[in-house]
Amino acid sequence: MSEEDKGTEELIFEAAQTVFVQKGFDGTRMEEIARVAGINKSLLHYYYRTKEKLFNAIFKKAFSYFMPKVLSTISSDLSFDEKIKIFTATYVEVLLKNPHIPIFILNELNRNPDNAAQMIGELTGIAQNDTFGKFSALIQEEIDKGNIRSIEPEQLIVNLIGLCIFPFAARPIVQGIVFKNDKKRYNEFLEKRKTEIANFVLQSIKIEK
Amino acid sequence: MSEEDKGTEELIFEAAQTVFVQKGFDGTRMEEIARVAGINKSLLHYYYRTKEKLFNAIFKKAFSYFMPKVLSTISSDLSFDEKIKIFTATYVEVLLKNPHIPIFILNELNRNPDNAAQMIGELTGIAQNDTFGKFSALIQEEIDKGNIRSIEPEQLIVNLIGLCIFPFAARPIVQGIVFKNDKKRYNEFLEKRKTEIANFVLQSIKIEK
DNA sequence: AAAAAATTTAACCAAATGGTTAAAAAATAG
DNA sequence: CTATTTTTTAACCATTTGGTTAAATTTTTT
Numbered sequence: 001m002s003e004e005d006k007g008t009e010e011l012i013f014e015a016a017q018t019v020f021v022q023k024g025f026d027g028t029r030m031e032e033i034a035r036v037a038g039i040n041k042s043l044l045h046y047y048y049r050t051k052e053k054l055f056n057a058i059f060k061k062a063f064s065y066f067m068p069k070v071l072s073t074i075s076s077d078l079s080f081d082e083k084i085k086i087f088t089a090t091y092v093e094v095l096l097k098n099p100h101i102p103i104f105i106l107n108e109l110n111r112n113p114d115n116a117a118q119m120i121g122e123l124t125g126i127a128q129n130d131t132f133g134k135f136s137a138l139i140q141e142e143i144d145k146g147n148i149r150s151i152e153p154e155q156l157i158v159n160l161i162g163l164c165i166f167p168f169a170a171r172p173i174v175q176g177i178v179f180k181n182d183k184k185r186y187n188e189f190l191e192k193r194k195t196e197i198a199n200f201v202l203q204s205i206k207i208e209k
Numbered sequence: 210m211s212e213e214d215k216g217t218e219e220l221i222f223e224a225a226q227t228v229f230v231q232k233g234f235d236g237t238r239m240e241e242i243a244r245v246a247g248i249n250k251s252l253l254h255y256y257y258r259t260k261e262k263l264f265n266a267i268f269k270k271a272f273s274y275f276m277p278k279v280l281s282t283i284s285s286d287l288s289f290d291e292k293i294k295i296f297t298a299t300y301v302e303v304l305l306k307n308p309h310i311p312i313f314i315l316n317e318l319n320r321n322p323d324n325a326a327q328m329i330g331e332l333t334g335i336a337q338n339d340t341f342g343k344f345s346a347l348i349q350e351e352i353d354k355g356n357i358r359s360i361e362p363e364q365l366i367v368n369l370i371g372l373c374i375f376p377f378a379a380r381p382i383v384q385g386i387v388f389k390n391d392k393k394r395y396n397e398f399l400e401k402r403k404t405e406i407a408n409f410v411l412q413s414i415k416i417e418k
Numbered sequence: 419a420a421a422a423a424a425t426t427t428a429a430c431c432a433a434a435t436g437g438t439t440a441a442a443a444a445a446t447a448g
Numbered sequence: 449c450t451a452t453t454t455t456t457t458a459a460c461c462a463t464t465t466g467g468t469t470a471a472a473t474t475t476t477t478t
Contacts (some may be wrong), residue, residue: 027235029466031466040426106379158387162371169378172319177341181402204412249457252454261437
């Protein structure tokens with residue numbers, strides 16, 4: 001394989017990403033991927049033998065955006081407050097750059113949990129490191145130290161992640177119904193979320209006020 | 210049409226709901242709906258002429274679970290705190306009974322926003338009443354009265370709804386990764402959410418502490 | 419320039435799918 | 449009982465789709 005092969009392979013990969021992420025596995029047609037990539041179906045199969053193989057490659061990459069290394073912020077030596085602030089801000093920033101990822105991942109995870117689990121298992125990080133376990137422990141420490149009020153660590157973790165992901169996964173609802181299709185206000189709303197989420201969460205759990 | 214017609218029509222409707230909600234529009238096969246309903250394809254088309262018509266009927270009903278009348282709690286004469294508590298508790302209860310609805314709605318909304326918007330428009334309530342506008346006004350009043358801290362009403366509304374919906378839409382993640390497939394702990398977690406969400410939110414926005 | 423690899427073209431295939439049709443059988447209504 | 453409606457059966461159809469094949473052309477490597 002030459003260097004330019006990566007050019008074509010990458011071209012196909014990006015086209016596949018565009019189509020799969022927008023339309024899901026069932027809604028995606030191989031021909032459309034080829035069309036978007038500006039090549040033909042034969043070449044598509046020449047690089048990725050089956051739809052499944054291509055999809056799985058896309059899924060893995062998409063998942064790395066969905067559960068980004070941002071979670072490693074937890075293992076840094078920042079203060080708890082800073083960790084929350086940086087985690088949420090960075091997470092929202094990542095999602096602002098990949099706004100279609102959440103609904104894609106959530107849907108495919110739901111559609112074919114077994115295959116998805118397999119793909120996630122093949123990724124390094126996330127599942128292996130037990131990042132959430134560490135996060136739980138960190139929260140429990142803060143509670144024990146009296147820095148935050150008592151709360152089940154899992155509830156707090158799901159709140160944090162949910163507050164970041166939800167406005168993206170539910171964009172048509174939030175933009176359409178809450179903001180009556182005013183895209184500008186919806187985008188300003190998302191921008192503010194970068195700091196708003198940490199604010200909201202910390203106000204809820206901090207003890208001194 | 211006789212009375213028993215409704216029996217068969219309802220049978221088909223329920224089978225369609227089961228399949229569509231689990232597999233989405235693209236992933237659903239008409240034959241599977243017929244199989245689940247215990248009838249044959251011909252009879253299916255005899256009642257609902259096309260896949261689209263059947264789907265749209267299902268979508269409308271599902272959406273009424275996704276955005277339930279619970280939102281009318283807002284217009285009641287309860288105290289603000291009570292409104293939040295009852296809204297979140299009832300919403301989580303509704304979703305516990307229809308756990309697959311969120312991801313179904315979010316995905317179909319994303320897949321075909323125009324058709325979804327049309328269907329939502331044909332429903333009474335929700336879109337017409339500007340429930341969210343009223344909710345915003347209510348929140349702003351509470352801020353002006355000094356009962357809760359300053360916050361953009363839309364941020365608070367999205368937080369509330371997101372905290373309710375997210376654990377259902379992201380079940381495979383929450384159950385699989387956070388709770389390592391311990392279904393029992395995941396279900397206990399959801400049960401606690403009925404009160405936990407209001408707790409979390411009120412702690413964040415209440416002024417006296 | 420020769421060999422190897424990449425790309426295109428186009429025809430082709432089998433399976434799946436949404437939908438139709440028509441005739442027979444069963445159930446229901448008048 | 450007769451007429452109507454509902455339901456089944458089964459064959460059928462056109463289209464779509466993922467995938468293959470083979471030959472020709474272009475590009476890259478050596």
